[in-house]
Amino acid sequence: MTDLHLWLRHETRTTERRTPIVPSDARRLVASGVRITVEESPQRIFPVEAYEEAGCQVADPGSWVSASARAVIVGLKELPDAPAELTHRHIFFGHAYKGQPGAQALLRRFAAGGGALLDLEYLVDDQGRRLAAFGFWAGYLGAALAVLHHRGALRAPLVPTTKEEMEAELRASEGDLTALVIGALGRSGRGARTALDEAGVEPTCWDLPETRDLDRPALLAHDLMVNTVLTTSPVPPFLTDKDLDGPDRRLRTLSDVTVDVGSPMNVLPVYDTTTEWDHPVRRLREQPPLDLIAIDNLPSLLPREASTDFSAALLPQLLDFETSGAWGRCLDRFRRVSGELGLTER
Numbered sequence: 001m002t003d004l005h006l007w008l009r010h011e012t013r014t015t016e017r018r019t020p021i022v023p024s025d026a027r028r029l030v031a032s033g034v035r036i037t038v039e040e041s042p043q044r045i046f047p048v049e050a051y052e053e054a055g056c057q058v059a060d061p062g063s064w065v066s067a068s069a070r071a072v073i074v075g076l077k078e079l080p081d082a083p084a085e086l087t088h089r090h091i092f093f094g095h096a097y098k099g100q101p102g103a104q105a106l107l108r109r110f111a112a113g114g115g116a117l118l119d120l121e122y123l124v125d126d127q128g129r130r131l132a133a134f135g136f137w138a139g140y141l142g143a144a145l146a147v148l149h150h151r152g153a154l155r156a157p158l159v160p161t162t163k164e165e166m167e168a169e170l171r172a173s174e175g176d177l178t179a180l181v182i183g184a185l186g187r188s189g190r191g192a193r194t195a196l197d198e199a200g201v202e203p204t205c206w207d208l209p210e211t212r213d214l215d216r217p218a219l220l221a222h223d224l225m226v227n228t229v230l231t232t233s234p235v236p237p238f239l240t241d242k243d244l245d246g247p248d249r250r251l252r253t254l255s256d257v258t259v260d261v262g263s264p265m266n267v268l269p270v271y272d273t274t275t276e277w278d279h280p281v282r283r284l285r286e287q288p289p290l291d292l293i294a295i296d297n298l299p300s301l302l303p304r305e306a307s308t309d310f311s312a313a314l315l316p317q318l319l320d321f322e323t324s325g326a327w328g329r330c331l332d333r334f335r336r337v338s339g340e341l342g343l344t345e346r
């Protein structure tokens with residue numbers, strides 16, 4: 001029997017329909033003795049009644065601020081700006097350890113309140129591999145949108161959909177094309193290959209060995225490219241402005257799933273702002289045309305599937321919350337980064 005109390009919060013961002021714990025996994029947690037409170041949320045893809053039926057208690061949106069100090073608050077994306085002092089342990093994607101805008105301010109709120117950030121991006125096994133991630137669906141959507149656009153079948157603005165609908169659109173779209181996936185062996189790469197397969201496209205697949213001595217003419221000889229690499233140290237760019245201006249470019253559609261724009265790790269420094277659901281495609285060159293898709297919240301377009309897979313990966317970690325080494329590593333990381341910034345707990 002555990003005395004763990006998880007508190008699933010409503011997401012602040014109105015377009016965020018995903019959740020890190022789906023009702024069927026909530027049921028398993030409750031069955032193992034975990035107490036779960038779920039905040040009502042108008043946009044969450046699963047209705048609060050499904051959590052209620054799974055044995056969870058229901059609370060008002062944002063009421064986590066007055067939850068008991070022992071409760072562990074669970075979410076995905078940013079917290080609201082208030083309260084200024086964070087007293088609880090929070091599980092979510094804090095985006096606070098790489099000097100991002102707002103990172104110090106968030107960590108300062110934890111320091112002020114004595115709470116802790118257990119950042120999902122840093123929930124890793126003892127080899128440093130991520131235990132729960134949205135990569136597969138990011139890659140799937142990055143490739144799917146690129147193919148649909150290339151075939152003249154992409155409708156904007158983008159709206160959340162289902163795998164069945166997306167698959168039907170891919171199968172119905174027509175037009176020969178050659179495609180390249182870079183980072184093909186990773187989670188997003190696998191998703192990209194799945195979408196391309198559904199579209200009847202057999203892509204060229206590159207990963208680390210194939211880019212060590214990059215064959216740019218071969219890259220530029222594809223109609224469509226999907227970038228899904230995750231680099232942790234700077235590597236020479238895959239494409240530069242000069243490559244885009246060259247006379248032999250066949251490349252017409254570039255989908256950057258990685259979206260490391262502005263970072264020293266960026267392998268595609270050929271654009272400087274992301275594209276959005278309202279306007280998913282931006283023209284980078286006119287003669288011959290080259291179009292970019294660079295959306296940084298792709299999995300939110302398939303909220304049910306992305307939530308279900310993520311929750312399945314997170315479930316064993318939550319069942320093991322009190323004893324797992326992964327959560328200990330998360331806490332160590334939070335303390336180390338806060339310490340390096342001179343932020344000490346109260």
Ligand SMILES: NC(=O)c1ccc[n+]([C@@H]2O[C@H](COP(=O)([O-])OP(=O)(O)OC[C@H]3O[C@@H](n4cnc5c(N)ncnc54)[C@H](O)[C@@H]3O)[C@@H](O)[C@H]2O)c1
Nearest residue numbers: 135138183185186187188207208211229230257296297298
């Ligand atoms: N756009 C979005 O909405 C969205 C959502 C989730 C993840 N992502 C991003 O997608 C990227 C990939 O995530 P993932 O979960 O698939 O990572 P991953 O670690 O599973 O896979 C990355 C792959 O890239 C390969 N790689 C690394 N450096 C390379 C290089 N120089 N050349 C060729 N291949 C290289 C690795 O070997 C690995 O196979 C990350 O940057 C992640 O932040 C984007």
